[in-house]
Amino acid sequence: MQRVKVAVVEDHTLFAESLVLALGLEGYDVRRVSLGEPGRDISTLLPSILRSTPRVVLLDLDLGRHGNGARLVEPLTRSGTSVLVVTGNTDRARWGEVLAHGAKNVLPKSAPLNDIAANIRKVSQGLPVIDGEERADLLRFWQAGQAAVRDARAKLERLTRRESEVLGHFLEGRQVKEIAQLSVVSEATVRTQVKSILSKLEVSSQIAAVGLARRAHWAPPQA
Structure with missing residues (x-):
């Protein structure tokens, strides 16, 4: 054979x-x-x-x-x-x-x-x-995972362009002070943006926001 x-x-x-x-x-x-x-x-x-x-x-x-x-x-x-x-x-x-x-x-x-x-x-x-x-x-x-990805992407679409840029900085490992310096804004402004990001993504921390973005295979907007 x-x-x-x-x-x-x-x-x-x-x-x-x-x-x-x-x-x-x-x-x-x-x-x-x-x-x-x-x-x-x-x-x-x-x-x-x-x-x-x-x-x-x-x-x-x-x-x-x-x-x-x-x-x-x-x-x-x-x-x-x-x-x-x-x-x-x-x-x-x-x-x-x-x-x-x-x-x-x-x-x-x-x-x-x-x-x-x-x-x-x-x-x-x-x-x-x-x-x-x-x-x-x-x-x-698999189907449950797909549903979770769709849910995460829907939440990420709520972000403004500026909020998406801030989340992109977090994905790169930058902290609020560095983001403020790069964006030429105050730290208070960045913290306000962070608060809005967490609210829209329905998470309680920057780490959780980054995890959600990675699970959704999300990429920040190009400069």
């Missing part, structure tokens, strides 16, 4: 090479995909992955300086490739996100090799690899 082709997309060399060696001994036709130079758009990895026509791709969510591996799930799935995410990330909302975009299952990097191999075998045979209830729970985590 033809061996199942498996591609490993992973930025940690030791873990990737261990997978390649172990799965090779299990009888799989497995290779690691080179990630290329850091900083390249992660979508440029797609041709490299598909070149060997893998049946299954083992994909890490966080590819370090190479970017967010989750962005590859949907295009790989559309190509007819089965994606199994193997990750050290424990954010269940992100697990739900990749399942929503077509991944067959998400496994922690601490999972035994036998579990990973069993998932590959079942996926290659067209069998389900995740319990329906568990999948539904993970999707709910």
